[in-house]
Amino acid sequence: MLQNFDDVQKLGKDGLDRTVKSLTAVTKGYQAITAEVVDYAKKSFEESSAAVEKFAAVKSLDKAIELQSTLVKSAYETAVARATKIGELYSDLAKEIYKPYEGVFGKAAAAK
Structure with a gap:
């Protein structure tokens, strides 16, 4: 596990880096x-x-x-x-x- 203060410090720094x-x-x-x-809003307004x-300019009901x-x-x-484009952006x-957390979660899953 954690051997000394340096290990704790490195763990905290790694966590902070991932968060940033x-x-x-x-x-x-x-x-x-x-x-x-x-x-989209701008173009929608222009189209409207x-x-x-x-x-x-229309002259007849048809x-x-x-x-x-x-x-x-x-x-x-x-x-x-x-909507598709915005959905892709959210994905x-x-x-x-x-x-940033892939390695951490992978290690945790492997440890179980």
């Missing part, structure tokens, strides 16, 4: 997720503004219904694509947070 690496991954991951959400302009269908389909596809974040 993990928290750095959290920060970078949330920055990437936030950037993606902000970009363009849709209002398109509706203003064309309005056709435009509405097209816009709903496009919005759905965009939302699914963005990558979880992996990055876990990386």
Whole structure:
């Protein structure tokens, strides 16, 4: 087990290093997720503004219904694509947070 003070000190330093690496991954991951959400909100606003302009130019009910269908389909596809992308970012974040602790958890599992 722990033979002396140096072993205890090294164990504490290793734990601190792992924690710092993990928290750095959290920060970078949330920055990437936030950037993606902000970009999505910006593009969604731009697309909504363009849709209002398109509706203003429509002359018949048939064309309005056709435009509405097209816009709903496009919005759905965009939302699914963005949700998938954000889900992948969260998955990558979880992996990055876990990386510094892989060796520790592997040793603990092997010891059982």
